[in-house]
Amino acid sequence: MKRKSVSVAMAAYNGQQYIQQQMESILKQLHMDDELLISLDFSTDNTEYIVQKMAEKDDRIQIVHGPSLGVLKNFENAINLAKNEILFLSDQDDVWLDGKVERILKEFEDEQVQVVMHDAAVTDENLHIQISSIFKERNVKLGVKENILKNGYRGCCMAFRQSLKDDILPFPKTIPMHDQWIGLVGELTGKNVLVPEVYLLYRRHSKNETDLKHAGILQMLRWRKDIYTEIEKFKKKKGFKSS
Template identity: 45%
Template sequence: MKISVAMAYYNGGTYIEEQMDSILSQLGNQDEVIVSVDGASDGSEPILLNMEKKDCRIQVIKGPGKGVVKNFENAIRHCTGDIIYLSDQDDIWKPDKVKKVNAAFDNLEVKAILHDAEIIDENGKATGAESLFALRKSKPGILKNLIKNSYVGCCMAFRKELIPVICPIPKEMYMHDYWIGTAAEYMGQVCFLKDKLIGYRRHSSNVTQMTHGSIDFMVKKRIDIIRCLGLLKKRVREIG
């Protein structure tokens, strides 16, 4: 079973080497890490190119420059593995992440897997906060996740058969992870593992925040999601 790791990158030079080391140590020779780069104006381009040169499993590609959702889509489209893991550029994978997630895919009905995460600070130290699952009250279910999203991308892996369903991601979808998780719900089962398999790093430059937007913004997001669900169901039917 070949593993692909899809990473959306933007000015992540501060943490990328630590994150990449934690990923590569768990991958086999046939596996790959696709890094879609929307920007490296922080001076990190030489770091990325050097990592790619040193390890043939790393493939650095040009991103579309249209934001994080399209950057992840670009990385996913270039993946050739049987299982696609999503990865942020600044977290730390626990040493047993791949082993435990792969084992859960032994159930062929499972189309996507989410695992819990430990909250860490910018120095990689545990903050002592509740785990990500506890904070988000994570569990499967389309309606539950419409109300409060449990599908956090950095904790997600899914089967390659979802790619023609999820791509292209509609421009109305505010985040890729909810779209992928919902597609997996329509196509089969989503498994939630209680294990904390990454250190989820929180710092001043995070793209995603732990707090909600305004009520108007949240309402608009959900209206956009509902409009997109019809398209998602249509794609699932077409794939069969």
């Protein structure tokens, strides 16, 4: 069976400290017909210089201007422009572990599979492991209701089919984060898979765009209401039975 082509959709912004290491960990797993597509929001550091210099040496790197409207819109831009069969999402400051791409692609041999998410280890800024398994720490599981009440989907660990873009884009304006939306839509339209192996060092540092900590109770309730409302709209649009 011919290997499916891969696009890695990365959102970047002021990421000079770690982005080269992340790009190197990705590129060594990509084939020549794959791409690393970086949506680069206007940055005030050397991020653009770093990625441009790397792109000069590697045709698989594609750089596009981001909308500079926040992380969701930046990822939306990257996903929209990604061209290959399977899309992997990537933050700018993590490290992919060897074997990630090939292991995840195996799951897409099942044509019903829409989204695949693997486990990750949480590290400090120097890649010293603080939590050995996000799956265990967060009790990650599949299920639409489960992931509305307590989202376990994490974009940096996800891959999905090109065909899913028709259902997930544009991102609804009120969703908390893109990864939860992608995961839930994947469950409603096909089958999602959790891969228990760790294939990412999830680096946490002072400038992360996202946080592992819980928001306040009122904010969490608003987010749950918002994502539930958007999912119900999606189900109605697709003719699915409402909960």
